[in-house]
Amino acid sequence: MTKNILPEDWLAKISRFQVATASKLRGQHKGSHRSQRFGASLDFSDFREYHLGDDVRQVDWNVYARTDKYFIKRFLDEQEMRVHILLDATKSMGEQVKWTFARQIVASLGLMVLGRDDRLSFSYVQDDVKPPFRRKGAMYRRAFLQVVTDIEEANYTASFSQGALKAIPKDSTVLFIVTDGLESIEEWEQLLKRLPRFAGDVRIIQVVTEEELHPQYAGDVRLVDSETGRDVNVTMSSKVLDTYDTRRRLHEEEFEAICRRFGVRKLQLKVEDGLQHAIFQQLLKAHWIR
Template sequence: MSGNGWDLLDPALLQRLEQMNIAAKSRIRGTMQGKRRSTDFGSSLEFADYRLYTPGDDTRQLDWHAYGRTGKPFIKLFMDEQELQVNLWLDASQSMNFSSKWEYAKQLAAAIGYISLSRYDRVSAAVFTSQITKQLKLFRGKGSSLRFFNFLSGSQAEGLGDMGAVFRNPSILPRQSGMTWLFSDFLYEQGVEEALTYLLAAKQEVAAIQILAPEELAPELAGELRLIDSETGAAKEVAMSSKILQAYRKAVEQYTSGLKAFCYERGITYVLAVTSVPIDEFLLGELRRKGLMR
């Protein structure tokens, strides 16, 4: 998927996403008005802006004068409505190029970003390997969607990855508390737990989305094979047998279970995303079940 950023997601799915909301566990007191109602109603009721009505909005806030002029239902925004800062991080190491993992990651990030922009939250996006390779700093409003989609569409997965080194740098961590989505296969020998810990220390509500291809979970291989590491280029001759495949599947299960347990113990939401599952089913099904969307 490259070229026009609108090609990342089906138009019918985009319409459905406009009705969704990112389910943050806590309300974030932002620096600008948004569409998340503050519990502190005494701070300010100053008019700030308009936006189009969406199902579930308080109809008492409809501006009938604006409706009479434009024929469109506009809602008044007040300064007591709080924003959520949503930070999207995409692992662009070479291993993400296997099968369709990279395209899947970009589609998921596009969907989460689009929901946030439709809800007038602030969004940032970054692509990384052993450092940030591409970044789109804070932006907001649905009008920013095409710029965001083009950013994702034009991003490539290439190079050696080092997740620990990326988030070890305090200057790249979010300065404001918010919600961080990390899209990766998490196939690192080290640095994953370190990276997640740094994000928690930065007062982030973290969603770890592990993207794997079906062939990585249950490969169907046989015979004498030469296996090549996609990032280092190191090769190894292997006589593939049912015993080796069984050991491999057990190792993968242990690794993903360990990552899931690490996340659970620290309040991080872990979700396994298998690329054979259609994007819309994963978004509207699995993420809803995990309480990340509503």
């Protein structure tokens, strides 16, 4: 068995947190989240007058004794949250520290979901499409952690945006996409405009490294495209670095704009800031967890 990618004490640290959403909950199974409907939980809401056809077991006889009128109790309904996590496993994610960090984020979110008795599904883009991991309940936390740990390489050979639609179920409350966001803006547009049919609350976690943000190369270097394998010889001058920075910033601005256009929330996490900062500072501050 491969050693888990999270520290042994990490489960205890995140056990008190859960995914937060204002999206309408789906499903008829009991969970830990209150919906806007009335149901049969133990949390009292209010009274309403009895109408023909109502369940007589809900009549409050104490109120009847005082008022000589029939009223029934209403209780808050509790429904499960359905969370799907999609991991970008294209080759650009394959740099060791980025890949480890991305899987740690995935694992942490999934453990929160399972720990709150919500339903978790997880998938990643891969050449051979397989059914997603689907489980509910804390008893499956170790199994999920092992599944994420065992994804050893990011080696998907096609476009992430094309593979994503094949890997996402259509019954989610919240959809997390963990990616580096390096697909073209045109491909992101094609993906994002289709996501509302998969979930009402879509969130993108963009994983980046300091080297990607501010490369420190100098002299003559050979750069190899991790996706295509094509290479190019470049003399790293200040002009080249400035051009790269300008194009990177433009891509980020367009990515942010396309997310806002389709109602998708996006959060950028830098690997060097560490897992603890990402979870307990950034995700918490963004109200993605509570």
